Amino acid sequence: MDSFLETALAADVTAAAVASADAAVNEASRQADLLMGGRPVPGSPEWTAEQEGAAGRQREVATQLLHFRIVLAAGLDPLPSVVGLRRWGVTWELVARAAGVTKQAAHERWGRRVLEILDRYGTGELGGPVADDEADLRNPKGGSQ
Known part of the structure; x- marks a missing residue:
């Protein structure tokens, strides 16, 4: 019993924690796809129509x-998601709506x-x-910085 406890208390869990977080993020992506109704099959007419429009x-x-x-909602680090959303051109206002906060709060938290x-x-x-909405949030009143 002591050797099991020693292993449990002394093992380096870093790699296991990273693997668990990665699995959770991947599952979040899978669940998002499911909630959106799935994606069209590549090469199908629906897929082609989406790709062209x-x-x-x-x-x-x-x-x-x-x-x-x-x-x-899962309590994972949302920063990579926010970076990805911003790279897609998503405004702080839309990020904030998704997070259930004001755009100023979203910008303060992740900006x-x-x-x-x-x-x-x-x-x-x-x-x-x-x-291009960074300046609006750094200076919401429109005055000089």
Whole structure:
């Protein structure tokens, strides 16, 4: 019994914790797809129609928002989801709606860390279709900073 307890109390659980968190994030993605009604089969007429029109992007953004909500509800770190949403061009207002908070609260909670990831060199170039709403949140009254 003592050797079992010693193992339980002394084992390095770092890799197991990372694997568990990764599995939870992957399951959140699977659940988001299920809640959205699944995806069309690649190569099908429905899939082709989505790929050629706005529906594909709309589905992807909606699925990513749903994934974000699931991650939040599960108590997982939502930062990677927020970064992904911002890279898709999702505004802080929509991130906030998905999180059930104000856009200022969402920006205060994740804005600095998202900006550090997307603009790691401080150039102001965020890359991709990131929504241009950072200045509005840093200076909501419209005055000088």
